[in-house]
Amino acid sequence: MTIDFKAEVEKRREDLLADLFSLLEINSERDDSLADAEHPFGPGPVKALHKFLEIAERDGYPTKNVDNYAGHFEYGDGDEVLGIFAHMDVVPAGSGWDTDPYTPTIKDGKLYARGSSDDKGPTVACYYGLKIIKELGLPISKKVRFVVGTDEESGWADMDYYFEHSGVKDPDFSFSPDAEFPIINGEKGNITEYLHFAGENSGSARLHRFTGGLRENMVPESATALVSGALPDLADKLAAFVAEYQVTFELAEEAGKSKVTIIGKSAHGASPQSGINGATYLARFLNQFDFAGPAKDYLAIAGDILFEDHKGEALGVAHADEKMGALSMNAGVFRFDETATDNTIALNFRYPKGTSPEAIQTVLKKLPVVDVTLSEQGHTPHYVPMEDPLVATLLDVYERQTGLRGHEQVIGGGTFGRLLKRGVAYGAMFPGYTDTMHQANEFADVEDLMRAAAIYAEAIYELVK
Numbered sequence: 001m002t003i004d005f006k007a008e009v010e011k012r013r014e015d016l017l018a019d020l021f022s023l024l025e026i027n028s029e030r031d032d033s034l035a036d037a038e039h040p041f042g043p044g045p046v047k048a049l050h051k052f053l054e055i056a057e058r059d060g061y062p063t064k065n066v067d068n069y070a071g072h073f074e075y076g077d078g079d080e081v082l083g084i085f086a087h088m089d090v091v092p093a094g095s096g097w098d099t100d101p102y103t104p105t106i107k108d109g110k111l112y113a114r115g116s117s118d119d120k121g122p123t124v125a126c127y128y129g130l131k132i133i134k135e136l137g138l139p140i141s142k143k144v145r146f147v148v149g150t151d152e153e154s155g156w157a158d159m160d161y162y163f164e165h166s167g168v169k170d171p172d173f174s175f176s177p178d179a180e181f182p183i184i185n186g187e188k189g190n191i192t193e194y195l196h197f198a199g200e201n202s203g204s205a206r207l208h209r210f211t212g213g214l215r216e217n218m219v220p221e222s223a224t225a226l227v228s229g230a231l232p233d234l235a236d237k238l239a240a241f242v243a244e245y246q247v248t249f250e251l252a253e254e255a256g257k258s259k260v261t262i263i264g265k266s267a268h269g270a271s272p273q274s275g276i277n278g279a280t281y282l283a284r285f286l287n288q289f290d291f292a293g294p295a296k297d298y299l300a301i302a303g304d305i306l307f308e309d310h311k312g313e314a315l316g317v318a319h320a321d322e323k324m325g326a327l328s329m330n331a332g333v334f335r336f337d338e339t340a341t342d343n344t345i346a347l348n349f350r351y352p353k354g355t356s357p358e359a360i361q362t363v364l365k366k367l368p369v370v371d372v373t374l375s376e377q378g379h380t381p382h383y384v385p386m387e388d389p390l391v392a393t394l395l396d397v398y399e400r401q402t403g404l405r406g407h408e409q410v411i412g413g414g415t416f417g418r419l420l421k422r423g424v425a426y427g428a429m430f431p432g433y434t435d436t437m438h439q440a441n442e443f444a445d446v447e448d449l450m451r452a453a454a455i456y457a458e459a460i461y462e463l464v465k
């Protein structure tokens, strides 16, 4: 049986866009200040979840709302279950939009709205993929369970709750329409290790405070130190330093002390090489003065070892896997106060198979630090081989419909693709697409959404027929 999935999508173009608009009009960002028992992440995510389940009910599927944390609907019968995992929450709109982020607007073939590409657009494209199978009455032998969460952008507490309370057995295999084509079949492990330092000084220069970075998974854009004592030619040396590197500085007085700020460039913590870590640059600059004691250890580690050490080579923890690539390290949060007994540097690692948080910790403990501890959150490397029929089928459909070559991809970021052992992420961004996720003027190319819907239709059918 040959089905023209693209033509089937075309027939449903207006319906698809209407359903998508109704979801995009809902601001579903997490808002803890309005959260309660009925609205675990605030009212917005719940509203979007209800809307999605309402659409599924309209189309005749049995649905289940798991206490407003997540929900699902099912189609078909069979012992084996294909899970599809998407999400209804969005990150805050932020500023800088040319259109209202919750008034979906199509301009020059692009659909602008918060959530258009992450993840409501891909979710609805995939939803229509399945709807086509249902409406054509194609014969299938497995069950499809389409799950949407409401807390993907923060801590995945939606899925923790869902898996515990959904009352159904876990799907056997799954994909998540929340990344890019051709596929994401591997995700590196993700762990944060904390270096701990005492707070004293002994030297003719004194470090009173050192702060940089907002989150472990972001490259610190800037860092600020409060220093005093012997700092000869501080202003001249700062000017020479920024002339040598691609950073800028601010110098101010605070109660007779010098406040030095170095400004670099922020980036996602999974790609530290894309940023300029203001904190390691600041430490490198300060290192030339006569600090001693724990303050010196702090600056020396930050400025000598962590400086531009995106692969952990100077740290001695570098590791690469043939399939999964190399470990990456982001020195994300710096907190030092001379009056505090516990000062820290948070190092976020994305690591492939073949190393472990414990192995990294053992190496880090050899540094002049008081202790090294591990974050409670984190996850181990995830990888589904090319030979797995799930991966093979998805790549095959992608190649057939696009004429492009399918290939495996491993990323340092995280998607719902790793919720199950046999899980991957699949679409909906195409190669060469401008990634506007989490940014102002987020958009989805309307034709890309239609192309994706056709791919999802054929892919789901191939997986469950």
Ligand SMILES: [Zn+2]
Binding pocket: 087, 118, 119, 152, 178
């Ligand atoms: Zn997403």
